[in-house]
Amino acid sequence: MVAETTREGETWYECEACGLLFDDRDDAAAHEENCDAEEPSYIQ
Numbered sequence: 889m890v891a892e893t894t895r896e897g898e899t900w901y902e903c904e905a906c907g908l909l910f911d912d913r914d915d916a917a918a919h920e921e922n923c924d925a926e927e928p929s930y931i932q
């Protein structure tokens with residue numbers, strides 16, 4: 889799912905699969921549907 893994060897007063901939407909940031913929730917959701925990241929980058 890899309891994660892919401894706030895940076896310097898602005899809200900961003902992050903793809904939890906690959907960590908990509910979007911300034912629009914719909915863009916983030918559309919990306920996630922097609923995201924082919926096999927491993928979350930934040931899991932080391």
Ligand SMILES: [Zn+2]
Binds near residue numbers: 904905908919920923
């Ligand atoms: Zn992604």
